Amino acid sequence: MSLTLNNVSKRFGGVVASDSVNITVPKGKITGLIGPNGAGKTTIVNMITGMLAVSDGQITVGDRDITHSFADEICRAGLARTFQNIRILPDNSVLENILIGFHRHEECSTLAAMLGLPAARRESGKIREMAIAMLRRFGMSALADFPAGGLSYGHQRKLEMMRALASEPEFMLLDEPVAGMNDVESDSLAELFRELASTGMGVLLIEHNIRFVSKLCEHVYVLDGGRLIAEGAPGVVLRDPEVMAAYIGGEHA
Ligand SMILES: Nc1ncnc2c1ncn2[C@@H]1O[C@H](COP(=O)(O)OP(=O)(O)OP(=O)(O)O)[C@@H](O)[C@H]1O
Ligand SMILES: [Mg+2]
16 A cells, blocks of 8 residues: 555746655665755645645545645655644643643543543553553653753754654655654664564655665655656666756755
């Protein structure tokens, strides 16, 4: 099963942010999406997750068409994302921020939860334990009660990832997940991404750091001006003259 974009376009007035883009994100692999600033990478993720309406084309998960689905349906279809501009609740604790992500798995009714019925309380207790286990996995147990807004950049990015993972997605879309991290932090996340893919998750990795992408991806797509200019193995794609030209003078080459 794959997440597939079939000739997907997005127009903002006169700007074509996405021009007939074809991308396949298979399960169990990390697929790279690179390109200079303004290439249209975030626009792709916003369309997949229902945050932006698609102008043309089709997006499918397996044989399910999600092109015009709402964000909550897309989440239930097994897709989760992190944001380039981190989105957390800064005044809430780290643990509370993760608990939001488990929403998809709340089995009991909202009414039962509101009335504080025993079943609802048991469910919340189970979910709390899962959130604590997640914190342990990311080495952030000591920060559970810390206000999220006071975390370092690296920790905030990890928190977003935990919240996204809490919904147990089949596909994870990561928009520059290691931006602002040092090498030690980004190496440990690279390891985690590999682990996620090895459990069968399909990962779409947007990243400016080409070396990072080359280490993790077998297949890379290159966007420039909304258009796919190359795709294939990183070693081949990065020697492509059009790709080199798109990056020339760029800070990320
Ligand atoms: N909501 C919007 N309304 C109007 N134009 C937009 C909107 N979102 C993106 N754009 C335009 O679409 C183009 C692609 O932007 P996008 O953010 O997808 O690029 P990107 O590849 O993610 O860039 P970066 O590497 O800087 O994050 C840009 O020209 C941008 O100005
Ligand atoms: Mg972007």
